[in-house]
Amino acid sequence: KNQVEQSPQSLIILEGKNCTLQCNYTVSPFSNLRWYKQDTGRGPVSLTIMTFSENTKSNGRYTATLDADTKQSSLHITASQLSDSASYICVVPNPGTYKYIFGTGTRLKVLA
Amino acid sequence: EAGVAQSPRYKIIEKRQSVAFWCNPISGHATLYWYQQILGQGPKLLIQFQNNGVVDDSQLPKDRFSAERLKGVDSTLKIQPAKLEDSAVYLCASSTLAGGSGETQYFGPGTRLLVL
Numbered sequence: 001k002n003q004v005e006q007s008p009q010s011l012i013i014l015e016g017k018n019c020t021l022q023c024n025y026t027v028s029p030f031s032n033l034r035w036y037k038q039d040t041g042r043g044p045v046s047l048t049i050m051t052f053s054e055n056t057k058s059n060g061r062y063t064a065t066l067d068a069d070t071k072q073s074s075l076h077i078t079a080s081q082l083s084d085s086a087s088y089i090c091v092v093p094n095p096g097t098y099k100y101i102f103g104t105g106t107r108l109k110v111l112a
Numbered sequence: 113e114a115g116v117a118q119s120p121r122y123k124i125i126e127k128r129q130s131v132a133f134w135c136n137p138i139s140g141h142a143t144l145y146w147y148q149q150i151l152g153q154g155p156k157l158l159i160q161f162q163n164n165g166v167v168d169d170s171q172l173p174k175d176r177f178s179a180e181r182l183k184g185v186d187s188t189l190k191i192q193p194a195k196l197e198d199s200a201v202y203l204c205a206s207s208t209l210a211g212g213s214g215e216t217q218y219f220g221p222g223t224r225l226l227v228l
Contacts, residue, residue: 004154034216043116043203043219044155089154098167100217102154 002027004092006103014111017080021106023073023090031093035064035075038087038105047075047088080110114138116220118204124226130192133223137185137206143167145217146179146189147203155203161187194227201225 036044
């Protein structure tokens with residue numbers, strides 16, 4: 001069954017610290033994986049998309065990695081800020097359909 | 113570029129009442145999605161339109177939910193009658209092409225529904 005699982009479910013860190021969020025997928029064939037940030041009360045916003053051939057991609061303080069062999073992706077946040085407090089959702093296209101498979105997200109809370 | 117617009121932002125109704133949500137996608141986006149997001153979960157696709165045609169509505173509870181996109185632009189999602197378990201955020205998203213590709217989905221702010 002095609003699935004996307006994220007860990008941890010929630011995370012609390014102090015401002016300025018780094019953190020890493022994990023996404024494991026069992027989708028085959030794989031085409032791409034996208035990380036979204038969802039602020040409270042808002043819709044998800046795309047942070048980055050990783051294709052099969054990409055290992056690392058950065059967007060400011062956000063760095064996504066992809067290991068297509070182990071079917072894992074991570075989102076690393078450097079020097080966290082209060083504004084990073086949000087849910088981070090991993091999304092993979094469902095092969096052969098027009099649908100996407102959403103992970104349940106990681107809720108990050110950055111404390112001052 | 114204007115984003116995806118949704119209204120209302122919040123709605124509180126009693127069970128068995130009806131409610132309607134409105135979405136205006138980004139101009140030129142052919143594909144429009146309605147998602148239901150229950151607290152603590154990822155979005156669940158309810159229905160997907162390509163222009164004014166339905167691509168997928170397999171997870172839409174058709175006994176109580178209906179959606180339309182008559183002119184291939186704006187869309188409305190209706191619930192009648194509402195149940196307690198319909199309490200969720202209803203997200204509208206749009207993209208230039210059909211899903212399942214590298215196309216970016218742009219999400220609206222959502223409508224938060226509370227059914228009492």
